[in-house]
Structures are given as structure tokens and as C-alpha cells.
Amino acid sequence: MRATLTHLGAMVTAGVWRLGYAARFFGYLLVHSATAFRRFGLTVREIYFAGVLSLIIILVSGLFVGMVLGLQGYDTLQRYGSSEALGVLVALSLVRELGPVVAGLLFASRAGSAITAEIGLMKATEQLSAMEMMAVDPVARVVAPRFWGGVISMPLLAALFSAMGIFGGYLVGVVLIGVDEGAFWSQMQDAVDVREDILNGVIKSVVFGFAVSLIAVFEGFDATPTAEGVSRATTRTVVTSSLAILALDFVLTALMFTGGN
Amino acid sequence: MTRSTIDLWVGVFVAIGLGALLFLALKVGNLASFSTAETYRVEARFANIGGLKVRAPVKSAGVVVGRVAEIGFDNEAYEAVAVLTLDARFKFPRDTSAKILTSGLLGEQYIGLEAGGDERMLADGERLRLTQSAVVLENLIGQFFTSKAAEGGDAKGAK
Numbered sequence: 001m002r003a004t005l006t007h008l009g010a011m012v013t014a015g016v017w018r019l020g021y022a023a024r025f026f027g028y029l030l031v032h033s034a035t036a037f038r039r040f041g042l043t044v045r046e047i048y049f050a051g052v053l054s055l056i057i058i059l060v061s062g063l064f065v066g067m068v069l070g071l072q073g074y075d076t077l078q079r080y081g082s083s084e085a086l087g088v089l090v091a092l093s094l095v096r097e098l099g100p101v102v103a104g105l106l107f108a109s110r111a112g113s114a115i116t117a118e119i120g121l122m123k124a125t126e127q128l129s130a131m132e133m134m135a136v137d138p139v140a141r142v143v144a145p146r147f148w149g150g151v152i153s154m155p156l157l158a159a160l161f162s163a164m165g166i167f168g169g170y171l172v173g174v175v176l177i178g179v180d181e182g183a184f185w186s187q188m189q190d191a192v193d194v195r196e197d198i199l200n201g202v203i204k205s206v207v208f209g210f211a212v213s214l215i216a217v218f219e220g221f222d223a224t225p226t227a228e229g230v231s232r233a234t235t236r237t238v239v240t241s242s243l244a245i246l247a248l249d250f251v252l253t254a255l256m257f258t259g260g261n
Numbered sequence: 262m263t264r265s266t267i268d269l270w271v272g273v274f275v276a277i278g279l280g281a282l283l284f285l286a287l288k289v290g291n292l293a294s295f296s297t298a299e300t301y302r303v304e305a306r307f308a309n310i311g312g313l314k315v316r317a318p319v320k321s322a323g324v325v326v327g328r329v330a331e332i333g334f335d336n337e338a339y340e341a342v343a344v345l346t347l348d349a350r351f352k353f354p355r356d357t358s359a360k361i362l363t364s365g366l367l368g369e370q371y372i373g374l375e376a377g378g379d380e381r382m383l384a385d386g387e388r389l390r391l392t393q394s395a396v397v398l399e400n401l402i403g404q405f406f407t408s409k410a411a412e413g414g415d416a417k418g419a420k
Contacts, residue, residue: 048267052274091289156278163281166289185288193316194290202282 022218029139029147029217036144046149050111054157057110058103062161065098066090066168073169074177086179087188090169095192095201096257099162101249104208106161107154108241112216115146116237119220120230128221143221147213154209155202162201200256207248212241299349301385302330305359305372310341311395313361313370319345321374326351329372345372347383354379358391370395 036043073089119142122128128138166188173179192198216237223233310332319327327347335342347353356377363370377391 044271045267047271047274051278052270055274095285095289153274156275156281159281159285160278163284163289166285188289190318192290194286198285198290 018222021222022214025139025218025221026214029144029214032137032140033144033148035137035140036148039145042141042145043148043152046145047153049114050107050146050149051153051157054107054110054153055160057106058157058161059164061102061106062099062164063168063171065102065161066094066165066170067172069093069098069165070169070172070177074173074179083177083179084183084187086169086173087184088191090173091166091188091192092197094162094165094169095197097249097253099165100158100201100204100208101245103158103161103205104154104212104245105242107150107157107208108212108216108245109238111150111153112212112237112241113234115150115213115216116220116223116234117230119143119146119217120223120225120233123221123223124225124227124230126225139221143217147217150213150216151206151209154212155205158205158208159202200252203256204249204252207252208245211244211248215241215244300327300346301349301383302344302346303383303385303387303389305343305345305389305392306335306338306340307343307359307361307392307394308340309394309397310343311361311370311397313343313372313395317369317371319347319372319374321351321353321376326374343372352382355381355383355387356391357383357389358393359389360393361395363396 069090070086073086074083077083077085077089119128122138122142128142131138131141170184174181174184219233219237219240223229313329313332315329315332317329318325319329327345329343330346331344333342333344334340345359353374354377356379358375358377360373360375361370362373374389383389
């Protein structure tokens with residue numbers, strides 16, 4: 001009993017300790033981000049790895065999610081005789097929720113894990129210590145470009161996911177099933193508000209970009225410098241950032257889409 | 262892979278990402294319509310607005326001519342106050358009447374304007390005098406029952 005309590009207490013303390021360290025790390029990272037923008041080539045290279053290489057999975061998943069939404073939405077809507085509202089359903093669910101969230105989850109598992117593994121391995125092979133020896137700050141040189149690369153890529157990927165999903169919904173709804181094309185687009189444009197829906201979706205994806213990138217670089221930087229430690233850190237990145245995305249999504253949704261109308 | 266090809270790919274990525282955002286804003290959203298057009302505001306008071314919401318369309322002859330900008334409550338007269346922003350291209354006479362209508366059986370509610378015959382046109386900040394409230398289903402059913410009950414009473418009385 002006593003041992004269990006002690007263990008529990010130690011776990012909580014360690015968790016709070018890590019949280020504090022992560023917060024300090026984030027502050028340090030922000031202060032030392034100037035390099036990432038002064039030598040923008042470094043960040044561009046990371047946008048390539050985080051963003052461009054995630055394109056295929058994002059586009060293909062977006063297309064399929066949109067097509068499934070089209071099928072499912074049509075099946076439900078036509079019971080109420082309002083299958084023209086399919087465009088509204090597909091667009092709103094993608095722009096508000098699925099775009100940022102699913103793109104964020106895919107981004108965490110595709111790019112976040114890669115960032116963690118890379119930084120963790122650099123630590124395990126003592127490349128980070130070597131940089132420090134040469135008076136190069138590894139946070140400024142290695143961590144910050146990866147962080148900002150992720151932050152910049154994420155909203156673009158989420159927008160592409162939504163756009164691709166709407167195209168998928170269009171393919172299934174209009175081309176395959178034969179919902180009226182004019183009604184599909186015009187009802188969508190009527191219902192989707194640029195500020196209320198699209199901008200809020202973009203804000204979500206930016207927040208997710210920050211969260212996932214921070215978790216990824218922190219887990220890599222904090223990894224135990226062994227093969228096992230790196231593998232654990234990679235797993236933790238995917239788990240923690242997925243949970244963070246879902247929890248943040250709830251908070252942001254509660255802030256954005258309640259009240260008024 | 263040399264640096265320049267990476268730059269190219271990142272450029273392509275950023276371009277199509279921004280393109281997707283633009284697609285969302287223009288084709289999916291309603292940025293193109295209504296945000297830049299000049300508008301003027303008029304006020305309309307209703308005894309009951311039903312399910313009318315902010316941003317609901319204001320239509321005349323079925324064409325969207327504006328939006329509901331805000332909905333408030335007048336605590337003196339116990340009336341709902343709806344502020345409408347109308348497109349400046351469309352002018353309406355001062356005795357235009359406003360009705361709260363429903364599109365379809367279960368559709369959203371909107372305000373329908375019916376132009377009157379006054380020579381003077383509505384100006385910014387003016388008030389629509391003639392309004393008709395939303396139809397509330399419960400009241401309608403209540404009326405139906407009372408009239409049925411009255412009919413039943415008459416029928417019995419006649420016998």
C-alpha cells in the first residue's frame with residue numbers, strides 16, 4: 001500500500017517536473033528561434049521533410065474521408081429529402097473539425113514521429129553534444145528549424161486536407177450519385193462563413209501545429225540517449241500529440257462554436 | 262537531393278497550400294459575396310422572431326438583399342429588435358413591410374421584405390414600421406384546438 005502510494009507520488013512529481021522542463025524548453029526555443037528565420041534555408045529544408053513528404057498521405061486520406069462523408073451524408077440526408085444539403089454537411093464537417101483534427105493526427109504520426117526520432121538519434125549519437133562543443137547551440141541549429149517547419153506546414157496540410165475532402169465529397173455526391181451540382185455548391189457557400197468556419201478551422205490547425213511540433217521536438221530532445229529511449233520517445237510523441245490534439249480540439253470548439261448562434 | 266530542388270518542392274507545397282486556403286475561402290465560403298458590398302442598416306421590431314438567427318438572409322421577391330446583423334430585445338416595449346444590413350444597391354420605399362418566413366417546412370427562417378408604394382426611400386438607421394411576426398407552431402396548434410372546440414360546442418348547441 002505504502003509502496004504504491006510512494007510510486008504514485010513519484011510518478012506525479014516526475015510528470016510535473018517534465019511539464020516544467022517542457023515549458024522552460026518552449027521558452028528557450030522561442031527566444032532562440034531567430035536563427036531559424038535568419039538562416040531560412042534550414043527551416044525550408046524542414047518544411048520539405050515535414051510538409052512536402054506528408055503531402056501524399058494527407059491528400060489521399062482527405063480524398064477518402066471526403067468520399068466517405070459524401071456516401072454517409074447522402075444516405076442520411078436523402079431520408080429527409082434534403083440531399084442537396086450534402087455540400088453543407090461535407091464542407092462544414094471538414095472545415096470545422098475533420099480537416100484540422102485528422103490532418104493533425106496524420107501529421108503527428110507521419111512528421112512528428114520522424115522529428116522525434118531524428119533529434120533523439122542525434123542525441124544518442126552525441127551529435128548534439130558535439131555541436132555544443134563547437135559553441136553551436138543545438139536548440140537554435142537543430143530544434144528551432146524543425147519546430148517552425150512543423151508550425152508552418154501544419155495549417156497548409158490541414159487546408160489541403162479540407163479542400164481535397166470537399167473534392168472527394170463532390171466526386172461521390174455530384175459525379176457518382178447525381179446530387180444537383182448547383183445546389184451542392186450554392187448551399188455550401190450559403191452556409192459556410194469565412195470568418196466563423198474557415199478562419200476558426202485555420203486557427204485550430206495552427207494551434208495543433210504548435211502543439212505537435214513542440215511535443216515532437218521536446219520528446220526528441222529529452223529522449224534517453226539509447227536505442228530503446230529513442231523508440232520510447234517516438235511512441236510517446238505519437239500518443240501525447242494525438243491526445244493533445246483531441247483535448248485542444250474540445251477546448252477550442254467549446255470556445256469557438258458555442259454562444260451567439 | 263540538392264538545396265535548390267528542395268526549395269522548388271517547398272515552393273510548390275506552400276503554393277498549393279495557399280491555393281487550398283483560397284479555394285476554401287472563395288469556392289466553399291462566401292467571401293466573394295457580401296463582404297465588400299456597401300450596406301445600410303435598418304431596424305425592424307417584431308412581437309416574436311421565432312427561430313430567426315443572426316446572419317439569416319433578408320430576401321425580397323426571393324432574392325437575397327441583405328442579412329440580419331444583430332438581434333436584441335427592447336425591455337420597454339417587450340419586443341424583439343432585429344437590425345438588418347441591406348445591400349446599398351437595393352433601395353426600398355419607407356412603407357416596406359417585413360415578415361419572418363420559413364424556407365420549406367423545416368428550413369431556416371429568414372426575413373421577407375415586401376416593397377410598399379411610398380415615394381421616399383429607406384435611409385440608413387430608419388425603422389420598418391410594418392412587421393409580421395414568425396409563425397409559432399404551438400400557437401397555431403392552440404388556435405386550431407380552440408376553434409375545433411368552439412365548433413364542437415356549436416354543433417351540440419344546434420342539436
